[in-house]
Amino acid sequence: MKVREYHAPRWSEPIIHELSTRGERGFIPPRAEPKVRAKVGPAEGLIPEAMRRRSAPGLPELSQAQVLRHYLRLSQMTLGMEMEIDLGVGTCTMKYSPKVNEELAALIADVHPLQPEETMQGVLEIAYEFGDVFLREISGMDAFTYQPPGGSAGCYNNALIMRKYHRDNGEPERDEVVTTIFSHPCDAATPATAGFKVITLYPNPETGLPSTEALKEAVGPRTAGIFVTNPEDTGIFNKNIDEWTGIVHDAGGLCSYDQANANAILGVTRAREAGFDMLFFNLHKTFSSPHGSSGPGSAAVGVTSDLEEYLPVPVIVKRDGAYRLDYDRPKSIGKVRDFMGNLQVVLRSYAWCMAMGARGLREAAEASMINNQYLAEKVKRIKGVSLPFTGRRLDQARWSLEKLKEETGVGVADVNRRIVDYGVQSMFTSHHPWLVPEPFTPEPCETYSKADIDYWCAALETVCEEAYSDPELVKAAPHRSSNHRVVFDGFDDPERWAMSWRAYKRKRGKD
Amino acid sequence: MAECDMEKESFVHPYIPNSVPEIKREMLRVIGAGGAHELYMEMIPERLLLGRPMDLPEPILSELDLRRHVESILSRNKSTDEYVSYLGAGCWRHYVPKVCEEIAGRSEFLTAYAGGSHSDLGRYQANFEFQSLICELLGMEVSGIPTYDWGSAAGNAVRMAVRLTGRREVLVPQNVSPARLSIIRNFCDSASQTSRIEVRLVDYDPATGMVDLTDLESKLSEDTAAVYFENPNYLGVIEAEGAAVSDAAHDCGAECVCGVDPISLGVLAAPADYGVDIACGEAQPLGIHMHAGGGSCGFIASRDEERYVAEYPLRLVCVADTAVEGEYGFGQALYERTSYIARENAKDWVGTTTALWGIAAAVYMSLLGPQGMRELGETILQKSHYAAARLDELEGARVPFKTFFKEFPVAFDRPVDEVNEALLGHGIIGGKDEALLGHGIIGGKDLSAEYPELGDAALYCVTEVHSLGVMDGLAAALREVLA
Numbered sequence: 001m002k003v004r005e006y007h008a009p010r011w012s013e014p015i016i017h018e019l020s021t022r023g024e025r026g027f028i029p030p031r032a033e034p035k036v037r038a039k040v041g042p043a044e045g046l047i048p049e050a051m052r053r054r055s056a057p058g059l060p061e062l063s064q065a066q067v068l069r070h071y072l073r074l075s076q077m078t079l080g081m082e083m084e085i086d087l088g089v090g091t092c093t094m095k096y097s098p099k100v101n102e103e104l105a106a107l108i109a110d111v112h113p114l115q116p117e118e119t120m121q122g123v124l125e126i127a128y129e130f131g132d133v134f135l136r137e138i139s140g141m142d143a144f145t146y147q148p149p150g151g152s153a154g155c156y157n158n159a160l161i162m163r164k165y166h167r168d169n170g171e172p173e174r175d176e177v178v179t180t181i182f183s184h185p186c187d188a189a190t191p192a193t194a195g196f197k198v199i200t201l202y203p204n205p206e207t208g209l210p211s212t213e214a215l216k217e218a219v220g221p222r223t224a225g226i227f228v229t230n231p232e233d234t235g236i237f238n239k240n241i242d243e244w245t246g247i248v249h250d251a252g253g254l255c256s257y258d259q260a261n262a263n264a265i266l267g268v269t270r271a272r273e274a275g276f277d278m279l280f281f282n283l284h285k286t287f288s289s290p291h292g293s294s295g296p297g298s299a300a301v302g303v304t305s306d307l308e309e310y311l312p313v314p315v316i317v318k319r320d321g322a323y324r325l326d327y328d329r330p331k332s333i334g335k336v337r338d339f340m341g342n343l344q345v346v347l348r349s350y351a352w353c354m355a356m357g358a359r360g361l362r363e364a365a366e367a368s369m370i371n372n373q374y375l376a377e378k379v380k381r382i383k384g385v386s387l388p389f390t391g392r393r394l395d396q397a398r399w400s401l402e403k404l405k406e407e408t409g410v411g412v413a414d415v416n417r418r419i420v421d422y423g424v425q426s427m428f429t430s431h432h433p434w435l436v437p438e439p440f441t442p443e444p445c446e447t448y449s450k451a452d453i454d455y456w457c458a459a460l461e462t463v464c465e466e467a468y469s470d471p472e473l474v475k476a477a478p479h480r481s482s483n484h485r486v487v488f489d490g491f492d493d494p495e496r497w498a499m500s501w502r503a504y505k506r507k508r509g510k511d
Numbered sequence: 512m513a514e515c516d517m518e519k520e521s522f523v524h525p526y527i528p529n530s531v532p533e534i535k536r537e538m539l540r541v542i543g544a545g546g547a548h549e550l551y552m553e554m555i556p557e558r559l560l561l562g563r564p565m566d567l568p569e570p571i572l573s574e575l576d577l578r579r580h581v582e583s584i585l586s587r588n589k590s591t592d593e594y595v596s597y598l599g600a601g602c603w604r605h606y607v608p609k610v611c612e613e614i615a616g617r618s619e620f621l622t623a624y625a626g627g628s629h630s631d632l633g634r635y636q637a638n639f640e641f642q643s644l645i646c647e648l649l650g651m652e653v654s655g656i657p658t659y660d661w662g663s664a665a666g667n668a669v670r671m672a673v674r675l676t677g678r679r680e681v682l683v684p685q686n687v688s689p690a691r692l693s694i695i696r697n698f699c700d701s702a703s704q705t706s707r708i709e710v711r712l713v714d715y716d717p718a719t720g721m722v723d724l725t726d727l728e729s730k731l732s733e734d735t736a737a738v739y740f741e742n743p744n745y746l747g748v749i750e751a752e753g754a755a756v757s758d759a760a761h762d763c764g765a766e767c768v769c770g771v772d773p774i775s776l777g778v779l780a781a782p783a784d785y786g787v788d789i790a791c792g793e794a795q796p797l798g799i800h801m802h803a804g805g806g807s808c809g810f811i812a813s814r815d816e817e818r819y820v821a822e823y824p825l826r827l828v829c830v831a832d833t834a835v836e837g838e839y840g841f842g843q844a845l846y847e848r849t850s851y852i853a854r855e856n857a858k859d860w861v862g863t864t865t866a867l868w869g870i871a872a873a874v875y876m877s878l879l880g881p882q883g884m885r886e887l888g889e890t891i892l893q894k895s896h897y898a899a900a901r902l903d904e905l906e907g908a909r910v911p912f913k914t915f916f917k918e919f920p921v922a923f924d925r926p927v928d929e930v931n932e933a934l935l936g937h938g939i940i941g942g943k944d945e946a947l948l949g950h951g952i953i954g955g956k957d958l959s960a961e962y963p964e965l966g967d968a969a970l971y972c973v974t975e976v977h978s979l980g981v982m983d984g985l986a987a988a989l990r991e992v993l994a
Contacts, residue, residue, distance in 0.1 A: 008630065012838065013633075013636065015636070015639070015640065015643070015830075015839065016640050016643075016644075016873075016877050017643065024880075025880060025882060025883065026610075026877065026878035026879065026880060026883070027608050027610075027878040027879050027883050028883065028886070029606075029879070029883055029886050029887035029890055029975055030606070030890055030975045030976075031886065031889075031890055032889070032890050032893035032894050032897070033978070033979040035979055036893050036894055036897040036979055036982075037893055039897050039900060040892075040893050040896040040897050040900065043778060043888070043889035043890075043892040043893050044778075044889075046892045046893070046896050046914075047749060047778060047779065047892070047914075047916075048749060048751035048914055050751055050752070050753070050754060050780070050785070051742075051749050051750070051751055051753065051779050051780050051785075052778070052779070052780060053776065053777065053778055053779055053780050053781065053885075054780065054784065056777075056881035056882075056885065057647045057648045057776060057777065057781070057881050057884060058647040058881070059644060059647050059648070059876055059877070059879070059880045059881050059884065060877055060880060061880045061881070061882070062877060062878075062880070064610060064878065067610060067874065067877045067878050068610050068613065068614075070877070071610075071614045071617075071637065071870075071873075071874055071877075072614070072617070073633070074632075074633035074634075074636050074637050075614065075617040075618075075619040075620050075633055075637075076619065076633065077631075077632045077633030077636075078619040078620060078623050078626075078630075078631050078632070078633035078634040078637075079619070079623070079626055079630040079631060080617075080618055080619035080620065080621065080622040080623040081622035081623065081624065082618045082619075082621075082622045083618070083619060083622075086622075089624060089625055089626065092624050092625055094622075094624060095526075096526055097621075097622065098526065098574075100574050100577065100578055102616070102621075103578075104578065104581045104582070104585070105802075106800075107581075107582065107585045107588075108585065108588065108590070108802055108803045108805075109590075109800035109801070109802055110590040110591045110592045110604065110800060110801060111588055111590050111591070111801065111802070111803040112591055112596055112598045112602060112604065112801050112803070112953070113602055113801065113803050113804030114598045114600060114602070114956050115589070115591075115596070115598065115953055116931070116935060116953065119588065119589040119594065119935075119953070120588055120589075120803070121587040121588065122584050122585040122586060122587035122588035123585065123588055123803050125584050125587065126581070126584055126585070133567065133568065134567060137565050137566055137567055138565065149659040149660070149807070149864075149865075150659065150862045150863040150864060151862055151863060152850070152860050152861070152862030152863070153659060153663075153862065156860065160697055162702075163700070163702045166702075172702075172704070174702075175702045175703050175704075185850045185851055185852075185854045185857075185860075186850065186860055186862055188850075188854035188855040189850030189853075189854055189855055189857045189859070189860035190850075190860050191702075191855070192854075192855035192856070192857070193670075193698070193859045193860055194700075194701065194702055195700070195701025195702035195703040195706055195707070196702045196703070197703070198854070198855035200854070200855075224702065237554050237555055239554075239555065239556050239559075241559070242558070242559060265555075267561060267564070267565045268551055268555065268560060268561060269555050269559045269560055269561060270561060273558075273559055273561070274559060282863070284863060290621045290622045291622060291623065291624035291625075291863070292620070292621060292622075292865075292866060292867035292868075293620050293621075293623045293624065293634050293637075293638075293866040293867050293870060294624060294625070294656065294863050294864060294866035294867075295659075295863045295864040295865045295866050295867060295868075296805060296807075296808075296864075296865050296867060296868060297863040333697065334693040334694075334696065334697055335662070335690050335693040335694050335697070336663075336694060336697060337659050337660050337662060337663060337694065337807070338601050338602070338660050338661065338662050338688075338690045338691065338694070338804065338807060339601070339602060339690075339803070339804025339807070340803065340804050341804065341805070342802070342804075342805035343802065343803045343804060343805050344802045344803070344805040345805065347581070350581075351577060351581050353567075354568065354570065354571050354577060354580065354581070355526070355570055355571055355572065355574075355577050356524070356526070356570055357567055357568060357569050357570025357571075358564050358565040358566070358567040358570075359522050359564070359570065360522070360524050360526075360527070360570050361565065361567070362564070362565070363522055363524055363527055363530050364524075364526070364527055366547040367527050367529045367530060367535075369547060369550060369551070370529065370535065370538055370539065370542070370547060370550070371529060371538075373538075373542040373544065373550060374538045374541055374542055377541050377542055391553075391554070392550065392553050392554050393554075394554055416627055417627065417629060420627060420629055420630040425626040425627070425630055425631075426626050426627030426629075426630055428625060431851055431852075432851065432852040432853075432854070446526065446527045446529070446530075447526065447527075447528075448528070448529075449528035449529060449534075450528070450529055450534050450537070450538060452528075476834075478629045478630070481629040481630055481632070482629060482630070482632035482633065483629055483632050483833050483835070483838050483839065483840050484629075484833040484834040484835045484838060484840075485629070485833060485834045485840075486628060486629070486831050486832070486833050486840035486841070486842055487831075487832055487833060487834050487840075488829075488831030488832045488833075488840065488842065490829075490831070491829055491831070491842050491843060491844050491845070491846065492844070492845055492847075494815075494816075494817040494820065497820070497827075497829045497844040497845075498815075498829060498830050499639075499642050499652070499653045499654060499655065499815070499820075499827045499828065499829055499830075499844060500639075500642050500643040500646040500647075500651075500652050500653065500654065500815075501639075501640075501643035501646075501830075502643065502646060502647065502652055503646075503652040503653065503815045504830050506652075
């Protein structure tokens, strides 16, 4: 397959402050009516003197078309999922988000979250039924919340439930949690934020999974629970997962399942049969809501009936045919986010599930899994690429360019800058630490056609071939992207880093 | 087995190109496998396989039918477009300029995620511009990609202060949002007995609604890591003595953390100007619809000092140079602090938050500019004070605090739920806006459980969207309800 002579838009677009022209205006807000002004007087008089703004904020001044043009150009210089074959960004499940769902989600744009329940029956119905009809069957869990507004927030939510559960049971000394190194970093970072000591299990170099013996050694009277991703970031499914949850339960702990990327196991295997007490799905991954340049997304947290009373308030319940917000939950962990979370995300996921049904969800899972096997057949033939650990991978695989790096000096960072010249987004490498050297993690979910996978593999193969024939070409990449190779080395230097235009101007002496 | 049966029947779905049987067969041939079930059996033990089709509703395969199905359910909602709403309390109805919607709906921004800084140059630059613009409003120099909401931002900010000072107590006045306080308490609590952060509440002055400085000073000590307060606070009151709060915190070696509503900052002082060390708040008013609460977008900002930067949990987009002179590139500052690298040793955690809303807010701040932000602030001040004055004149209603921005409690002489129920069923009478006749009014948020000391009070929110006609209509309706 021939790779395309792609070229990204390159607008050399200035920072918006540089486009400012004194006096220009992009938007004129409504003014108070004369009768209003007559009654209350000048606005300044309504502010205590000490709190009046003394100097105008240094915002840019642009007309409306100029603001629009600037941000349109920035959007063009962004290789969004809908523009390209985004299967290289694994662990993220870059699937298609049906456009019709955007319009449906917009129908709640002007609903206020504190409206009387009777004026919100539509959105409450969707949120409740999505859990009760779909997620309950998909996961085997009993009750759901969408208050955590992202996957990591869902994991944090579960850490808070774990904390409160043991405290309520008179075992506050349970302050240790166990995770695995190929579980997503949130499985370590969010329990740590909740005050838990984190014990991390490392994999057997052959299987890629920690041994069950290692888990047995890690648990004890201080074990609060386990936070584990399955399949792990490597795409390897832990076949002993039910034995693991049994071990943790026997030690008195709870089990939280990271199902952020459950795409290849929908309708195939569930949290309940694996013995988990709670889980979270990422609705912006497995359940099709768009990623939004990194949010707003949403977790869907599911728990067994034993833990239902710990869910954050309010819980959406159904009573006498009406949907209600239940705040009267004495054991609740309280709040992890204001209001009910990102319900527009839940709405999109509901619409997606309704369009899929049981067969569609199962078909999505199978297509994702088969796509990954097919991709593997092609990627393993590319010179310089290897696959650590043994066995089949479910939805994704963590590959290595170690050999390429050794033989050509071209590593994954270089490949990632070059592959974009062929109209393909930079690949996801790995979370840290890089146990797999020079890693990359493609995830060809059900959105991608056989031809898409063939193209993507051809792009990767082309770059790897270039690494052998002309390594400097790859190292100097990108050549056809929206800008050139970043050469700055001051990201960790307080004298040179700049996280705002005003800091940049000061540090570069441009004031 | 159910799995085998399902494989036999074809089911071509528009979202799944490789559901076409011939293609699937060809791919399985390349793989060297007979079917999906066989492959799953290789990876997942049989005892963990569901082994039956899921029991779910039949799919709605036609887009038209799907649209009708969802629209029919959602028709049971009433939006603030149909009813006149006076709700705020952490989520506010402001006008959203069309250009904000246009950019936030752009395919590229909507569907990007974790691409590289060259291929996603525009995303990085838009993130950087959000940081730059919010810093201009706040008088700060560092911010990051926004987090989930104001409460999460406040929780992170308080924990930054704890790490900065090595102290384990934060002081929070009772005039902050109870929901945010609950989020902050979760952030401060700990499974470890020794690393718990104590949240001590400080009184507010019942006469003014402002922080009680005497009580604050009596509780400040060498154990205080931070004072967290809000301006305008949850009750809408402008904290006129903000500088005294930060001075008091600093005198004890504590950090001053303040949560703000950025839409006030065209007319209210920048937090940096009254001594705030770490500012946080909610960007939803800046060009983002409410989305039933899904519009939340929290931010954190500070001075550009290494000690602060090192404690951020957020991704901090940093402007950089490229191989071509004068060209901008971007990267992330001190990335190793984040949970993506440091796992349990990270500064809290970072994840998928609200970047798209940050981009919408950047567009908003660029559109309004300094003059638009000032004029909008003036409009909100005047309108909210007009509405408050009209309600204060009513028999049976009283507005206790006089120095506020956008929101104010109204104390009634009867229970708020009764008042609100009557308003909801009430057609606007006496309003000039004929189009609104027969539509209900959603009254302010009931404060009587959260703030019993205010009596039967509701928190009213008035912004630029409220016309003179609807405000007069509210006064007329309340006169009738309270009579």
